[in-house]
Structures are given as structure tokens and as C-alpha cells.
Amino acid sequence: MSKKDDHANVDLRGTLIxxxxxxxxxxxxxxxxxxMYVAR
Amino acid sequence: MIAAQDRKIALWNIGVAYTAFLIGTLCGLLQVFIRNDALQLPAWLDYYQILTAHGVLLALIFTTFFIFGFFITGMSKSLGAFGPKVRLFSWIGFWVTLLGTVMATVMIVSGEASVLYTFYAPLKGSGWFYVGLALVIVGTWISSFALVGHYIVWRKTHKGELSPLFAFMTITTIILWIIACLGVVATVLFQYIPWAFGWTDTINVELSRSLFWYFGHPLVYFWLLPAYMAWYVIVPKLLGVKVFSDSLARLSFVLFILFSIPVGFHHQLTEPGISNFWKFLQVVLTFMVIIPSLMTAFSMFATFEISGRKKGGTGLFGWFKKLPWKDVRFTSIFIAMAFFIPGGAGGIINASFQLNEVVHNTLWIVGHFHITVGTPVAMTFMGMTFWLIPYLTGRKFTKSMQILGFVQIITWSIGMLLMSTAQHVLGLLGAPRRTAYSGYNGHESALEWFDGILTNHVTMAVGGSILFLSAMILIYIVVMTMFLSPKAVKPEEIVEFPMAESDKESTPKWLENWWIWIGIAVFLIVAAYAIPLSHMIHHAPPGSEGFKTW
Amino acid sequence: MHLHKFEKIWLTFGIVALAVFLGVVGVSAFSQDHTPAGGMDTIDPKKVNETAPFDKPGVTQLDDDTYQVAIVAMAFGYNAPDLKVPAGKEIIFKVTSTDVVHSFTIDNTKVNMMVVPGRITTKSYTFDKPGKYLILCNEYCGTGHHMMFNEIEVY
Structure with missing residues (x-):
């Protein structure tokens, strides 16, 4: 895979949360x- | 700027869209006041007539015309100016769709088709109402084929190249639309029209419902995908970054072709004539179509985080503060996305087989589509309107317009938050949808529904009124940017079409081999529908005559 | 097509959650009979009043623990005389329509049935608590749609 589409090194901790x-x-x-379904 | 003749087609589409929006939102305002007992209608007008107009004009007409205005502009920008044939057919498509719209609207207004926008048989409207609907679909097909033609010309002159992301997504949406419409065209042409004009005596009701929902669910994706296009292609540009991942964006779109169609039974979970096996199979397929939306959620947050970090945001959420909150083009779409979180989650509940019994045909459903099509889709379209019309007219989007834009999206958000929250809670309590009144002669249970702080008629009416105010501000912005705002002269005044760059070097070529996706889609449709539909035809009860119960 | 590690985690979580949802509703539906209203029985919509059980709508006791309730829906009401059923017993509702599509929905229960002309909708339900329950139509059926309601008494 080319580096262009490679996001392995991007910091995406905020995204994960x-x-x-x-x-x-x-x-x-x-x-x-x-x-609610079960209670009815 | 794109070719003047292409701009003209796009502007006419958007103009019709906002005319429908104006009438449709006015109907919405009337509805909350009627339900609130604050308004007495004249004898020639009733609640269900207004409700039909509200649904048809907003859900079908506003969306469709706006989507084509957006597609035409974006396709002309990304693939180059239209040729004469593409232009001709785009115009024919526009006029045919408009003719159908006018026919259907006249029939609704004259009280000949108070059948709501789902037009379930055996409620029998005027035959001309169904002819109008058929023309709307045929018109969109003509416009669609014009755009497909434009795309084919581009492919021929760019052999071996992947198309630009915008064009790819447009074609995906159009393929989805054409396959989806086959169901509604079949039922309108072969069931409703002959029956409504009296050429056949009866109609197979369950078959007509199933064909309608074969169309009805992908219809919501026909609304949603153009909004997703803005999220994937426009938002990164506003943030100053590239598309997060070209290949994943394309993959999520083709997944919608595969899984958004063979799922219509999840709208029919509580009805007879479809066995539990087929209902549940389509429930499973419905859950598959959630996956590309989960992918989209990740791509969006990643785009935000990458952009915010590039601008110096640090820590876990520092990037969030760096987003361009003062840019109404971005903030509008951000709010639209936020609404889609509970909107999408509600959709999962609706499709969860027997859980549907809790919410089916209650006000929850009304709340649900006001925070799916009514805000995520509609507010994305509003956010696009702020630059799309000035881009097409070459006018300025002035400072005061930007402020008004903010007022508009904030009022819309508040109004929708009040109204849709009330509707969701009321629905869970059991209050039905599509009713002029729900007092049931002062029945105790009915009174309890409307007893809450949030769940009373006043909240809904306040929400509805704020929404109408917001809609009128938007109409003002549309009229100004279309006809009255000063022309942009200086380079910094010129409004651009924000289209982000997308790296497609590592995107696999097979993603654009449409026949693979169409083939799998057809296979899934046949697998999910062939046996239950053929059972409905071969083991049909005596058909139903038509009824005009309004 | 490269996926970021976090995207893999997210999609795995999402797909597992969806599978759990499906598992829960699937097992509850098919092993404990909690399926939504439905049924494959058909009827001539013009001959409803002469076809059993709709020729005698109302409550019938089938055996010690089971009751059947036959209801005819029409614009704008239900032909369902003397709706009184016991709590704690299985009640099988059978509903059909003589005209357009309606619903037969009992407030605060799992009974939420679409009623389609030419078809018989079936739903089995056991009431826990005695009381008077509101029945209403939640599928638009015409001008009087919001006037279409009834009551069932559970003793």
C-alpha cells in the first residue's frame, strides 16, 4: 500500500474516544x- | 465557475426545491397548531390534506430537486461542462419532474388525494395523482441518465483512470435510485393507475405495500447519500485537509448499493402476509447497511482531528477547539452530523424485529425522521445552500447573510430538538402518529401521554413555530443570494464550491467496476424478495376495491 | 485500502454490538415466541362478516388457559363487542379489515398490529395487570382516523 493512504502514524486518539x-x-x-419491550 | 448553461439548470432545480420547502414548512406549522386545538381550518381544508402536502413536498420534492441541483453543479465542476445532449436531457428531466410535482400537488390541494405520502392502497386517490407521482420518478430517471451519460463520456476520454470522488459518489447514488424506483414504478404503473382509473376492479394490497417499501427504504438513502457526499467531499475542504481515505469513502458508498435495497420488510414487521423468516432475513440485511455509516462516523471524526491537530490542537481533544466554528458552512454540517447520532441509533431500534412493536406508527417514528431526513439531511442541504446559490449566481455571501445563516441553523436546531425529543418520548409512551388529534375522548391513557414537561402539545407547538421561523429566514437567504445580493467583483468576494482533494493512487480499480456491485445487489434483492413476493402473488386473497374515506 | 488500527477497533466493536442486538432479538423471537404480529391466513375482504371467526366477533374461550379475540376493523371503528379478558391467560387476537388498512394497537402492551384487508393478523399476548386499556388505530385510514378507538377490560 502506498504511504498516501496509510494513516497508521496519525494520532487519532480523540477520534477513537x-x-x-x-x-x-x-x-x-x-x-x-x-x-421497555420486555416490560410490556 | 462552471458553464453558464449548467448553472442555469442547477439554479432552476434549487429554485423549485425551495418553493416546495416554503409550502411544505407552512403545512408543518399548521399541523402543530391544529393538533394544539389553536386553529380551526376552513371546511374545504383538512388536517390530512395538509399532512399529505407536508410529506410529499418536503420529503419527496424538496429533497429530490435540491439533490439534482447539487449533482448537476458538482458533476459539471468535477467532470467538465455538459455536452448539448446532457444539457437537453437534464432540462427534459427537470420539466417532467416538475410537471409530475404540479399534478400531484394540485390533486392533493383539491382534496382528491389525501392519502399521505405513502399512499397505501386501498385508499384510492385520483388517478392523476398517481400519474403525477409516476412522472416525478420518470423525470428523475431522465435527469439521472443525463448525468450518467456525462460520466460515460468522461470515462471514455480518461481510459483506465478512476473518476473523481464526487462523480463516483453521484453515480453510486443514481444507481441506487434507479434500482430502488423499479419497485414504486411497478406498483404505480401496473397496480395503482389501472385500478384508480377503473380499468381493474381490485388491487393486491400486500403486494403494493411491499413494492412501495422495496422503494421506500433506499429512498431514505437517496436523501442521505448526497448529505454524506458533502460530509466526505466538502467538509475536508472547509477544514483545509484532504479526504481522510479515498478508498474507504468509495467502499462505504458501494456498500450502500448492496445493502440499502433488500431491507424494505423492516417497515412491515408488524403486518401479515410475510413470514417471520423473511422478515428476520431482511432485518439482518438492514443491520449490514449500518456498517458503512459506522465507517463514515470514523472518517468524519478523523477528518476533524487531523485538521485540528494540523492547526495546533494538542492533547486528546485540543483539535476540537481548532475547528472553524465561525464558518457557517461547517457549523451547519457539524450540527447535522450530531443530530444523526441519535437519529441513526433510533433507526437501529426501529429495525430490531420485535422491538418495532414498541415504536411502530407512533410519534417516535415522526421524531425519528425529523432527526434523520429533517435535520442531518436537510441541514446539510441548508449548509450547502449558503455557498451553492452564491456560487451559481456569482453573488456575494455578505456578512449579514452569514449572521442570518447562523440564526437560521441555530433556530432550526433548537426547534427540532424540542419537537423531536417530545415526539420520541410521546411515541415511547404510545401516542400514535398521523393523527389530527389524539385525545380519544379524554381517555385517561391519552391524557397521561401529554402530561410531561417535555411531552405536551405546547412544546411541540413552540418547536414547530421556531422551525417555521427558521425556514422563513432560510427562504429570505435563498431569495437574496439568488436575486438581490450584490454581485461578487473582487476575488475574495467570489464564493467557491469547496471540493476537497482526494488521493486515489492507492484506491483499487475494482471499486469502480459497477457491474460487480449491480450484480451483487441484484443477487441480494432476488434472494430477499423473490420468494415472499411470489407467494404474495400466487396465494393472494381476493383483491380490494378502492375507498375514499376522506 | 488500509484501515487505521483504531478504525479496526471501532468497526469490530460496532459489528459485535450489531451481532449481539440481532442475537438477542433473534433468540427471544424464535425460541421464546416473541415474534411481532403477523400470520399468513387470508380472507375475502367482502365476506368478512360471514367468515369464521369474524362472523361472531368478540371473545371466545378456547381452553382453560387460552382465549381468542376476533375483531373486525373498519373506517372508523372496531366491531368488537364486550371486550373483557382475564389477566394471566394467553389471549390470541385475530384482526382483519373490511375496507382500508388500519391498526389494532393496545396502549402500553406489545399488541401493535397492522390490519390489512384480505389478510388476518394474529398476535398472542398475556396481560399482567387488570385494568382498562385504550385500543387505537395508528395507521391513517381517513378523515375519522383519530376517532377510531375502543377499550378492552382486563379482569
Missing amino acids: SVFFVGVVIVAMWVIVYS
Whole structure:
């Protein structure tokens, strides 16, 4: 692979934390509605 | 600047888009006041007529015309000026789509088609309403083929070269659109039109619903992908960096061709006529189409972080402060993306098979598409409008316009936050969608829904009013930049089309071999649909006559 | 096509989360019978009133622990006389329509059924708590759509 498309050395720690924030929103919303489903 | 004749086509498309936007948002305002009992309509007008107009004009017409205005401009910029045939067919496509729009709108306004934008049979509107819808689709196909023709000419003169990212994404969206429309064209042409004009007596209802949703889900991706195009191609330019990864951007787009179509049953999870096996299979395929959006989320944050760090941001989140928050072109799109986080998460819930029973046809769904198409898509389009129209008219985007732009996107965000949060919570409590009133004769359960601080009619009405105010500010900006703002003379006044560079040296060539993707898409569609649809046809109950229940 | 290490971590997390969601709903649906409303039975929409069980709509006791409730939906109401069912017993709802598409939705329960003419929608549900539950139509069916509601009493 050419170096142009290689992001191995880029510092993306903030990105990782940010996407995991998205992940938490997804999981939390899903779990809330799932528990509402079970409770009904 | 692109060729004057191409600019003219794009501007007409955008002009029609915002005319539809004006009428559509006015209908939205009326709706919240009717639900709030604050408005008595004259006898010739009713809630469901207005609701139909709101849905058709905003979800179908505003989006479609704006998307073509954007595509035409970007294709002319990235591949060069249109040839005479491309221009001719772009105009024909525009006029046919407009003719269909006018026909459908006239039928709605005259009360002949209060069937909502999903037009479920056996509600039977005037035959001319369905002819209008068919013309809208045919018109977009003509415009689509014009752009495909332009692309083919470019490919012929650039043998062995990957096309620019913008063109690649445009063609992806168009392929998706054409395959998706086959479903709605089939049902409108072979089921609705003969039935509405009385040439056939009955209609196969479940088949018509399934063909509609075969189209209905990729339709939302037809709205979303142009917004993603702005996120992938425009945003990096505003941030002063290149596209994060050309190959991953292209890969995520082709994944949408594959997985956005064979998933329509997830809109039909609580209905009869489709066995649980086929419903669940399409639920699994729906979950596949989430993956390219997860990829997109990563690319976006990475673009932000790389740009912010380049500008001197340090630590874990120092880059965040370095983003160009004072640039309304960026801030608008950033807010649009932020809304898509709960929007996308809600979509996963909707598609989660039996969880759909909690939310199906409740106000949650209304909230859901106001924070998907209504904000992530619409606000990306608004953010683009701020430079797209001045770019096409050669006018200035003045300081006062920039301030107004900020007022507009902030009011839209506040209004939408209030309204959609109320709708999501009300939906979870059980309040239904698409109702003029939901008091149910003062039934205790119904009263409880609207008892909360956030979940009352007032919150929705306040949200709706702020949204309408925002829409009117936008219309003002559109009119100014289209007709009245001073012409840009000095080089620094000239508004550019921000298109980021994208390194495609290491992008594999097979990504642009469309036949691979079309082939796999057709295979998946056949696998997901052939057996259940053929069962619907061969084991159909006696068909339904039409009903005009409004 | 190179993926950054963090993107690999993110996509792995995302795909695993999606697989878990699918696993949870799939297992609950197919091994514990928590499937959404549906059914493959058909009916002539013009002969609903003469076809069993819709010729006698209402509650029928099938055996000690099972009741069937047959309901005919039409613009703008439900033909469902004397809706009283016991809590803690399995109730099988069967609904069809004589005209357009409706829904049969019981507030605060899992009963949220699309009603399609020519088809019979089936859903099995067991009420936990006695009380009066609001039934409503949540699929647009015409001018009187918002007036289409009813009540079921659970004793």
C-alpha cells in the first residue's frame, strides 16, 4: 500500500474516544427500548 | 465557475426545491397548531390534506430537486461542462419532474388525494395523482441518465483512470435510485393507475405495500447519500485537509448499493402476509447497511482531528477547539452530523424485529425522521445552500447573510430538538402518529401521554413555530443570494464550491467496476424478495376495491 | 485500502454490538415466541362478516388457559363487542379489515398490529395487570382516523 493512504502514524486518539461516544449512545438507546419491550 | 448553461439548470432545480420547502414548512406549522386545538381550518381544508402536502413536498420534492441541483453543479465542476445532449436531457428531466410535482400537488390541494405520502392502497386517490407521482420518478430517471451519460463520456476520454470522488459518489447514488424506483414504478404503473382509473376492479394490497417499501427504504438513502457526499467531499475542504481515505469513502458508498435495497420488510414487521423468516432475513440485511455509516462516523471524526491537530490542537481533544466554528458552512454540517447520532441509533431500534412493536406508527417514528431526513439531511442541504446559490449566481455571501445563516441553523436546531425529543418520548409512551388529534375522548391513557414537561402539545407547538421561523429566514437567504445580493467583483468576494482533494493512487480499480456491485445487489434483492413476493402473488386473497374515506 | 488500527477497533466493536442486538432479538423471537404480529391466513375482504371467526366477533374461550379475540376493523371503528379478558391467560387476537388498512394497537402492551384487508393478523399476548386499556388505530385510514378507538377490560 502506498504511504498516501496509510494513516497508521496519525494520532487519532480523540477520534477513537469520539466514535465510542457514538457507540455508547447506540447501545444505551437500544437497551432502554429493549427493556421497555420486555416490560410490556 | 462552471458553464453558464449548467448553472442555469442547477439554479432552476434549487429554485423549485425551495418553493416546495416554503409550502411544505407552512403545512408543518399548521399541523402543530391544529393538533394544539389553536386553529380551526376552513371546511374545504383538512388536517390530512395538509399532512399529505407536508410529506410529499418536503420529503419527496424538496429533497429530490435540491439533490439534482447539487449533482448537476458538482458533476459539471468535477467532470467538465455538459455536452448539448446532457444539457437537453437534464432540462427534459427537470420539466417532467416538475410537471409530475404540479399534478400531484394540485390533486392533493383539491382534496382528491389525501392519502399521505405513502399512499397505501386501498385508499384510492385520483388517478392523476398517481400519474403525477409516476412522472416525478420518470423525470428523475431522465435527469439521472443525463448525468450518467456525462460520466460515460468522461470515462471514455480518461481510459483506465478512476473518476473523481464526487462523480463516483453521484453515480453510486443514481444507481441506487434507479434500482430502488423499479419497485414504486411497478406498483404505480401496473397496480395503482389501472385500478384508480377503473380499468381493474381490485388491487393486491400486500403486494403494493411491499413494492412501495422495496422503494421506500433506499429512498431514505437517496436523501442521505448526497448529505454524506458533502460530509466526505466538502467538509475536508472547509477544514483545509484532504479526504481522510479515498478508498474507504468509495467502499462505504458501494456498500450502500448492496445493502440499502433488500431491507424494505423492516417497515412491515408488524403486518401479515410475510413470514417471520423473511422478515428476520431482511432485518439482518438492514443491520449490514449500518456498517458503512459506522465507517463514515470514523472518517468524519478523523477528518476533524487531523485538521485540528494540523492547526495546533494538542492533547486528546485540543483539535476540537481548532475547528472553524465561525464558518457557517461547517457549523451547519457539524450540527447535522450530531443530530444523526441519535437519529441513526433510533433507526437501529426501529429495525430490531420485535422491538418495532414498541415504536411502530407512533410519534417516535415522526421524531425519528425529523432527526434523520429533517435535520442531518436537510441541514446539510441548508449548509450547502449558503455557498451553492452564491456560487451559481456569482453573488456575494455578505456578512449579514452569514449572521442570518447562523440564526437560521441555530433556530432550526433548537426547534427540532424540542419537537423531536417530545415526539420520541410521546411515541415511547404510545401516542400514535398521523393523527389530527389524539385525545380519544379524554381517555385517561391519552391524557397521561401529554402530561410531561417535555411531552405536551405546547412544546411541540413552540418547536414547530421556531422551525417555521427558521425556514422563513432560510427562504429570505435563498431569495437574496439568488436575486438581490450584490454581485461578487473582487476575488475574495467570489464564493467557491469547496471540493476537497482526494488521493486515489492507492484506491483499487475494482471499486469502480459497477457491474460487480449491480450484480451483487441484484443477487441480494432476488434472494430477499423473490420468494415472499411470489407467494404474495400466487396465494393472494381476493383483491380490494378502492375507498375514499376522506 | 488500509484501515487505521483504531478504525479496526471501532468497526469490530460496532459489528459485535450489531451481532449481539440481532442475537438477542433473534433468540427471544424464535425460541421464546416473541415474534411481532403477523400470520399468513387470508380472507375475502367482502365476506368478512360471514367468515369464521369474524362472523361472531368478540371473545371466545378456547381452553382453560387460552382465549381468542376476533375483531373486525373498519373506517372508523372496531366491531368488537364486550371486550373483557382475564389477566394471566394467553389471549390470541385475530384482526382483519373490511375496507382500508388500519391498526389494532393496545396502549402500553406489545399488541401493535397492522390490519390489512384480505389478510388476518394474529398476535398472542398475556396481560399482567387488570385494568382498562385504550385500543387505537395508528395507521391513517381517513378523515375519522383519530376517532377510531375502543377499550378492552382486563379482569
